[in-house]
Amino acid sequence: MRTPVRTLLLLAAVAAAVPAGAEEIAGLTVHGFISQGYIRTTENELYFGHTTDGNFEFNEAALSFSTQPIPRLRIGMQLFAQDLGSLGNHRVIVDWAVGDFRLNDAFGVRGGKLKLPLGLYGTLRDADLSRPEILQPEAIYSDNLKDLVRAFNGASVYGTFDLGGAGYLDYEAFGGAVSTDDTAVGKRIANIPVAQFAAALTASGLRQARASSDPIDATMNYMYGGALEYRPPVQGLRLRFSGWTHDSELTSRATITGYLGPLPATFLLDSQFVVKHEPWVIASAEYQRGGLRISAERSWETLSVQPTTSGLPTGTVVAPVAETKPGGWYVQVAQRLGERVQLSTYYSQYYGNRDVEDRSGPTAYMSWDKDFAFSGRLDLANHFLFKAEFHRVDGGTRASVIDNPQGVAQKWNIFAAKGTVHF
Numbered sequence: 001m002r003t004p005v006r007t008l009l010l011l012a013a014v015a016a017a018v019p020a021g022a023e024e025i026a027g028l029t030v031h032g033f034i035s036q037g038y039i040r041t042t043e044n045e046l047y048f049g050h051t052t053d054g055n056f057e058f059n060e061a062a063l064s065f066s067t068q069p070i071p072r073l074r075i076g077m078q079l080f081a082q083d084l085g086s087l088g089n090h091r092v093i094v095d096w097a098v099g100d101f102r103l104n105d106a107f108g109v110r111g112g113k114l115k116l117p118l119g120l121y122g123t124l125r126d127a128d129l130s131r132p133e134i135l136q137p138e139a140i141y142s143d144n145l146k147d148l149v150r151a152f153n154g155a156s157v158y159g160t161f162d163l164g165g166a167g168y169l170d171y172e173a174f175g176g177a178v179s180t181d182d183t184a185v186g187k188r189i190a191n192i193p194v195a196q197f198a199a200a201l202t203a204s205g206l207r208q209a210r211a212s213s214d215p216i217d218a219t220m221n222y223m224y225g226g227a228l229e230y231r232p233p234v235q236g237l238r239l240r241f242s243g244w245t246h247d248s249e250l251t252s253r254a255t256i257t258g259y260l261g262p263l264p265a266t267f268l269l270d271s272q273f274v275v276k277h278e279p280w281v282i283a284s285a286e287y288q289r290g291g292l293r294i295s296a297e298r299s300w301e302t303l304s305v306q307p308t309t310s311g312l313p314t315g316t317v318v319a320p321v322a323e324t325k326p327g328g329w330y331v332q333v334a335q336r337l338g339e340r341v342q343l344s345t346y347y348s349q350y351y352g353n354r355d356v357e358d359r360s361g362p363t364a365y366m367s368w369d370k371d372f373a374f375s376g377r378l379d380l381a382n383h384f385l386f387k388a389e390f391h392r393v394d395g396g397t398r399a400s401v402i403d404n405p406q407g408v409a410q411k412w413n414i415f416a417a418k419g420t421v422h423f
Helices: 001-014 143-149 186-201
Strands: 022-023 028-041 058-070 073-084 093-104 105-114 149-164 166-179 207-212 218-229 237-262 263-289 290-311 322-324 327-335 341-351 368-381 384-395 411-422
Touching: 058 290, 093 384, 186 237
Parallel strands: none
Antiparallel strands: 022 028, 028 058, 028 411, 058 073, 073 093, 093 105, 105 149, 149 166, 166 218, 207 237, 218 237, 237 263, 263 290, 290 322, 290 327, 327 341, 341 368, 368 384, 384 411
């Protein structure tokens, strides 16, 4: 039995003996959770691997601390670790660390490692307790991009304006940089030309080709964005508009080995990628009444990637800038049935390039992801909850040919379950 499972069982026993809510330790407010999950897919492997056989390497844990040393100033941080197949491997990271000074309702400033406030639930991506679903809608909250849009190092200003009888307007403006060295999306971008060039070398006569990549070296030159949220005088309704832009550079080295005739051959490929989002914006709406919550969001992106690769027998290859305009939307309905049960369903639709009109080709489905999901959450005790979830997916954007060299099926299923202990 893996260590996270043993820990989960231990904490489940402890949870029954302690009161609900956060713990107070020497003036610190302490929260924490640990979860153990299982995920299985049909036909296609997800990006962290081995999901068609079922995968228990699907767990995470967090411990947060906060305090208020003087009026208007709050300091806090959260430690986070996860094991997601080949990713994470229980490495502890600082998920967020913030100093937050609120001068008045209209103005506050915070700095440190901050959660990126994109969409309705961008700041809650690692807060499993805050939602009924396990996997958030792919159109807005793609797990492939989670470690890119989780948090940033920088500062933000924020506040709330009272509009009198017209409601309230919240604002936030932020800037800084994201540490992208060890992100899954960075690794996937770097692996694209490796697979392509390995195939090209094989076609040119390289036998028994094997490829491996060094760690990604990434630099975000700049990043900034903002959010506006309007709460009209309709109880439970909020309307939000958020977005960001960034300019990043990724470099990596790949080694491809094999045989040319009877002789061994080695090729060292150095790749550089200039990646820009200019911009990525999200329009959002949420309505809550009693135990009912209805959410809808729509995203527009403009993404450009320019790769440069050196080390090939033919010399350096500078590819033209590839610009795409991804976009997507989802609608979700969640309903609480008493204090212990919550049900949720959503439909999410995402296109890798929303401007493409002809989607009739035999591989056109590789450019979209259409997902119908149904989730159930059961709060078994004050400190323990269980979730189960089913997805029917049409499309291949989250199941790439890198992870599925045998080919990607168009229609496939995802089943996930997760138990979480929290305090």
